[in-house]
Amino acid sequence: MKHTRRNCDHCGKVYNADMRNVKRGWGLCCSKSCAAKKREAAKPGYTPERVEANNIRRAAWWGVDENEYGVYRGRRSSEGYKLYQDGDMDTAVDEFGNAVYTIANWEHEHPFSEDSF
Numbered sequence: 001m002k003h004t005r006r007n008c009d010h011c012g013k014v015y016n017a018d019m020r021n022v023k024r025g026w027g028l029c030c031s032k033s034c035a036a037k038k039r040e041a042a043k044p045g046y047t048p049e050r051v052e053a054n055n056i057r058r059a060a061w062w063g064v065d066e067n068e069y070g071v072y073r074g075r076r077s078s079e080g081y082k083l084y085q086d087g088d089m090d091t092a093v094d095e096f097g098n099a100v101y102t103i104a105n106w107e108h109e110h111p112f113s114e115d116s117f
């Protein structure tokens, strides 16, 4: 896989980007969280305060636990991390709110496989 060193579009940090993704206009940020913030910043009328207010309002309205990685639906990884779902991707988030890893939903083991018998 061919990589190129580039600066993150959001935070400016140098990271290794996959050339194939960059050519397709993907992978322009160092992390999923920067990509989410960049998306948010691209919206008209963006201010950090408004993003914060929207996040709080969403959480209050839906009664859900949500962050920039997705929505927590009561599932945890085998390590005990909360899994925030965004489409078909889950991000494991530790108790400090930091993403530990991102994984496709279908890569998870069946939740009952260990305790069924």
Ligand SMILES: [Zn+2]
Binding pocket: 008, 009, 010, 011, 012, 013, 029, 030, 031, 034
């Ligand atoms: Zn970044």
